[in-house]
Amino acid sequence: MTTLEKGPAPAGQGEPLVVLSGVQKWFGQLHVLQDIELTVHRGEVVVVIGPSGSGKSTLCRTINRLETVGEGTITLDGQPLPQEGKALANLRAEVGMVFQSFNLFAHKTILENVTLGPIKVRGQSKADAERKARELLDRVGVGHQADKYPAQLSGGQQQRVAIARALAMEPKVMLFDEPTSALDPEMIKEVLDVMVSLAQGGMTMIVVTHEMGFARTAADRVVFMADGQIVEENTPEEFFTNPQSDRAKDFLGKIL
Ligand code: ADP
Ligand code: MG
Numbered sequence: 001m002t003t004l005e006k007g008p009a010p011a012g013q014g015e016p017l018v019v020l021s022g023v024q025k026w027f028g029q030l031h032v033l034q035d036i037e038l039t040v041h042r043g044e045v046v047v048v049i050g051p052s053g054s055g056k057s058t059l060c061r062t063i064n065r066l067e068t069v070g071e072g073t074i075t076l077d078g079q080p081l082p083q084e085g086k087a088l089a090n091l092r093a094e095v096g097m098v099f100q101s102f103n104l105f106a107h108k109t110i111l112e113n114v115t116l117g118p119i120k121v122r123g124q125s126k127a128d129a130e131r132k133a134r135e136l137l138d139r140v141g142v143g144h145q146a147d148k149y150p151a152q153l154s155g156g157q158q159q160r161v162a163i164a165r166a167l168a169m170e171p172k173v174m175l176f177d178e179p180t181s182a183l184d185p186e187m188i189k190e191v192l193d194v195m196v197s198l199a200q201g202g203m204t205m206i207v208v209t210h211e212m213g214f215a216r217t218a219a220d221r222v223v224f225m226a227d228g229q230i231v232e233e234n235t236p237e238e239f240f241t242n243p244q245s246d247r248a249k250d251f252l253g254k255i256l
Contacts, residue, residue, distance in 0.1 A: 017042045018038075019073075020039075021073050023071070023072035024072055025068075034228040041204070045204075045218050047223070050225035050226050055225055055228045057178075059225070076094065096171035098175070101182055102162045109148065118133075118168050122170075140161070140194050142161055142164070156186075156191055159191045160191060163194055173203075173206065179195070192211060226251070231248060232247075240256075
């Protein structure tokens with residue numbers, strides 16, 4: 001992990017970008033998201049932590065509308081999330097998502113994985129999309145792998161391709177749902193380093209992770225969830241050294 005601290009947000013940033021207001025969601029009887037209020041500002045990095053089953057993945061998935069909500073509203077850049085069609089495809093481009101499993105297209109090359117969305121959804125020419133993809137692949141350190149297939153790459157390399165693929169859509173916000181938890185230990189750092197550099201470059205990020213080093217280095221705010229609720233939120237420094245709720249104290253006692 002780099003020792004660089006995150007600098008102040010660049011000028012012109014800081015207005016609300018993602019706003020969840022009174023969000024409720026049920027899976028049958030299970031009240032999985034309970035009155036969620038969360039505002040993520042442009043350029044902000046929010047780390048979401050909490051026990052397994054607390055609703056962290058569901059929260060992420062509502063923001064790019066992989067899940068619908070029962071009540072409440074979610075806006076991106078002041079606009080309610082679209083319901084369907086082209087607008088929904090655009091939303092999925094504007095909200096980049098990186099999952100625990102890399103989800104690359106197995107039968108496409110690394111370069112094709114990154115250019116597909118920009119060509120199909122963003123309407124870029126093949127030449128433009130490829131130029132941009134090669135730049136992004138260089139940036140995440142896998143430029144020399146562009147013509148290989150996903151299975152020929154390590155897990156850490158595949159996850160960096162997944163990040164490049166999301167970035168190629170020029171997202172307004174990036175969601176990461178436990179992006180390193182399926183990786184062998186020696187590959188975790190290379191993925192976290194890419195995420196830290198994105199954060200330092202001013203990308204708005206919502207990151208579900210138990211990597212406390214990342215939270216301390218890159219997060220502006222830690223949101224702690226338990227049983228479908230946001231129980232506590234604070235700066236990483238305050239949250240880790242002085243958690244307020246019993247739930248957070250108990251959780252930190254188990255993972256630190
Ligand atoms: P986390 O990511 O914090 O581990 P999740 O958001 O994945 O939590 O899950 C929250 C709760 O919702 C869990 O109890 C889980 O079993 C349940 N859940 C998640 N997805 C579904 C689904 N599609 N249908 C029914 N229950 C679900
Ligand atoms: Mg999860």
